[in-house]
Amino acid sequence: MARELVDRIAQDGRLTTQAQRLPGAQMRRRVARCRAVNAAALREIVEESGWPTAELVGEEASTAALMILLHADDLALKLACRDLITDAVERGQCPPIHAAYATDHCAVELGRPQPYGTRYTPLGRPYPVADPDGVDARRVAVGLRTMAAEQQALAEIQLRRLSRASA
Secondary structure (H helix, E strand, O other): OHHHHHHHHHHHHHHHHHHHHOOOHHHHHHHHHHHHHHHHHHHHHHHHHOOOOHHHHOHHHHHHHHHHHHHOOOHHHHHHHHHHHHHHHHOOOOOHHHHHHHHHHHHHHOOOOEOOOOOEOOOOOEOOEOOHHHHHHHHHHHOOOOHHHHHHHHHHHHHHHHHHHHO
16 A cells, blocks of 8 residues: 555656646646546545554655645545544644645635645745734644745745756
């Protein structure tokens, strides 16, 4: 199970990189198909074994499962897994940062403010954040950078991409 999760997210990454280099409808369909198949496989794993915690499959595979979940276009799966992840965090079987990402993804898809500010628009702005004055404390508590530090890091990544593209 662990190897399958890691292999699946690696394939997603390869296809996503290809789609960024060669944008077009065919590549978008390939990425979407990969993510749909990955989500179906994750659903099966979750139904049979529960959330693939670090304790069950190791940290790398548990993080791969989270990435598959975040890339899935299946809100029902995201909501169910968010609750499983939250329970696993409470039992010490999953890192709190996983619950933060799952929670924010669900909130944004439901049109609600996100508690941790992990989701950004395609223009690089955070989606609305619940209690903006308390967001940095919530982020730091689960192992995330402050919003300012995150936005600075994202700006630096964008600058590197632009400089590579113009080179």
